[in-house]
Amino acid sequence: MNQRIIYPNDDGGVAVIVPANNCGLTVEEIAAKDVPKGKPFKIVDVSDIPTDRTFRDAWEWAA
Structure with a gap:
């Protein structure tokens, strides 16, 4: 599946x-x-998720 589900x-x-x-x-x-x-x-495309997880804790939810 080429989609991901994101939420805050x-x-x-x-x-x-x-x-x-x-x-x-x-x-x-x-x-x-x-x-x-x-x-x-x-629901976003997998390409919208950064591949570098180094700063994953800093990702922010933008509505």
């Missing part, structure tokens, strides 16, 4: 969900199931 975590950073390939659910269904209730989320 409780520490002010960004959580990233990597959906499993061929799990039988759409990315929207996975978001509805796995994103904590009440949290906003976005």
Whole structure:
């Protein structure tokens, strides 16, 4: 799957969900199931997620 689900975590950073390939659910269904209730989320292309994880703790949620 070439999409990721992102949402703001409780520490002010960004959580990233990597959906499993061929799990039988759409990315929207996975978001509805796995994103904590009440949290906003976005579905983004994998290319929108930085590959360098060095500063991952500094990522910020921008609505």
